[in-house]
Amino acid sequence: MSQTLYSTLAWLPTPPLEFTALCRALPTDSADPGPQLQALAGFGLDENQLTRLSRAIEQARQDGRSLAPLVPFRLGIVSNATSHFLVPALVATAARHGIALDCIEAGFDQAMQEALAPDSPLKLAQPDAVLLALDYRGLPLRATPGDAEAARQTVAAVLDHVDRMRHGLRANGKTICILQTLARPVETHFGSLDLVLPGTLRSLIDAINRGLAERVAASNDLLFDVAGLAETVGLADWHAPTLWNMAKLPFASTFLPLYADHACRLIAALRGKSRRxxxxxxxxxxxxxxxxxxxxxxxxxxxxxxxxxxxxxxxxxxxxxxxxxxxxxxxxxxxxxxxxxxxxxxxxxxxxxxxxxxxxxxxxxxxxxxxxxxxxxxxxxxxxxxxxxxxxxxxxxxxxxxxxxxxxxxxxxxxxxxxxxxGGYFEAVTFSAEDRQRADFYQDNARRIALQQQAGDVDGYLASLAMTLTIQPFEATGRARIAQLISKSNQFNLTSRRYSEAEVAELEGDPDCLGWQVRLADSFGDNGMISVVICLRSGSDWQIDTWLMSCRVLGRRVEEAVLQELVAAARRQGIERLVGGYRPSGRNQLVEEHYRKLGFELLDRHPDGSTEWTLNVDDAEPAANLPMEIRHLGGAMNSPESQRSTQSAASLL
Missing domain, CATH: 3.40.50.1000 (HAD superfamily/HAD-like)
Incomplete structure (x- = not known):
């Protein structure tokens, strides 16, 4: 029964009998088939149905039709096993998770060549992430039962092999590597002693998997626990010796929908699409x-x-x-x-x-x-x-x-x-102290809203919250949470640009970048990090590259306070204008008029609905009667000379 649950994705509804006809009709029946494609992907599809849906997606893409609201993502795939059968399943499954996936596949067993060659097609494609779909049978594993030193050297050699691929594939510093753990073989040569003896295939694979997890924990890469997935459904069913011998397929095709769903959960989580x-x-x-x-x-x-x-x-x-x-x-x-x-x-x-x-x-x-x-x-x-x-x-x-x-x-x-x-609805790619507190954050906010509805007087209510807004430049301690907030914020997000931890780290050292993390506390408790702002200098302008905020603090005048501090920081840096843009994503209509409400003037409006806005720094008026104390930690810009002591920038206006 458990195997059926996983092999048929039984948490999803059964596809309709007319599924194939619906797929065929989609590319021609709809100018913007994205919502219908996502709806069809939401069923428990088998390998053939996934292939059919992927064809419909590719046809719509070739015809130039919009796949919105699906979010584009480019995935490279390198493997020491046959991987071409993965692509249709991944493309179709990604639509279930809100992703328009484009796959770039390396040649069979060409992982190292693709990683090291500077002009490899995969690297030239600049994927958002690369899946290292490695199988233990394609790695230099040599069993040395009872020889602990030889076993240590073997594990080190394999991990070094993986590290060379990771570093080569990340040559541009932005590509994320998704490392697969190795599903161990069913067969044992020493029985239960396999787990005890150093140098057995089982103990080698266990040590390699621990090494992969340690590398992910110390980097921006992700772990795809294929070993755990195989053990969940049963190793004897996962491994198909006939398929490996015939076509070097690394697992039974029965589990292709399950593999694809787990891989796409990671990609979706990376794009902030986990349920909350x-x-x-x-x-x-x-x-x-x-x-x-x-x-x-x-x-x-x-x-x-x-x-x-x-x-x-x-x-x-x-x-x-x-x-x-x-x-x-x-x-x-x-x-x-x-x-x-x-x-x-x-x-x-x-x-x-x-x-x-x-x-x-x-x-x-x-x-x-x-x-x-x-x-x-x-x-x-x-x-x-x-x-x-x-x-x-x-x-x-x-x-x-x-x-x-x-x-x-x-x-x-x-x-x-x-x-x-x-069902994997709550897949995570990071976990922080603030994540542990998130349920309390939302629960406290629900209490605030209930109190506000009872109070009637909004200004009096906000004043009663005794809010403290803390603004701090990007730094290493907050880096993971900054990247997480950037990836997960969709509604109050002016441009929906995404930055990985590695990219956030680069911004920290850029003297022409202002990167702010904003926190809010009040009488109900600490809301944690609730806003991120990124401004890039362009001559005498600051281009507001990113401005996002947690929706749980809407209606509390946080955006007014942040703008007031931006203006003060801009004056200190000799900036004359703030230039902000709104890019519609299908989910951020909430902030379509954000800049107008804050006093910016419209510069341009584009056919796709995006807009450009400007605010002259010298003309900006301070916000009146902000119901919060504002504190700064560190400087306004990332350059050392701009560091200043804790103070409220409001006093400089």
């Missing part, structure tokens, strides 16, 4: 039974009962996701007081009210409730995942809110938690 909120149904999802009918004593939760333990596993999973920053919400057709009773009174409940950021228990349809949850959290619908045992409710949300992820659930509640996690 888990919305839970209650009856027969979080507990067994119907609280309104069965009462507190009649619902089933907890140890000693198979159904109770199954629902307890759902709660444990939700809590673990919350610990890593996923926001929890509730959407239940119920009376509010009745729905809250188990959270308050049931002794076996793990989830409590203070774990839930937004609690929607009423008799509205769930689509309405989910939209209200997204609005209250200042998150897009594409950040939501909805878990519900009822297939009718799942179908309704898929139809009315296609941006929301809705995993299919099996009949057996014991598999609910496994199915949710198998």
């Amino acid at each position: 909120c888990l919305i839970l149904d209650l009856d027969n999802t979080v507990w067994g039974g119907v609280i309104g009918d069965d009462g507190l004593e009649g619902i089933v939760i907890g140890p000693g009962d198979p159904t109770g333990e199954a629902h307890l596993a759902v709660q444990q999973t939700a809590l673990r996701l919350r610990e890593r920053g996923v926001v929890l919400a509730v959407s239940s057709k119920n009376t509010d007081e009745i729905a809250r009773r188990p959270f308050r009174e049931h002794p076996e409940m793990l989830l409590r009210e203070d774990h839930i950021a937004i609690f929607q228990a009423n008799w509205n349809d769930k689509a309405t409730n989910i939209k209200a949850i997204a609005e209250a959290l200042s998150l897009g619908l594409d950040a939501m995942t909805f878990l519900d045992d009822n297939p009718v409710e799942r179908g309704l949300i898929r139809r009315l809110l296609p941006q929301v992820a809705v995993p299919e659930l099996p009949d057996d509640p014991a598999l609910y938690a496994r199915t949710l996690l198998a």
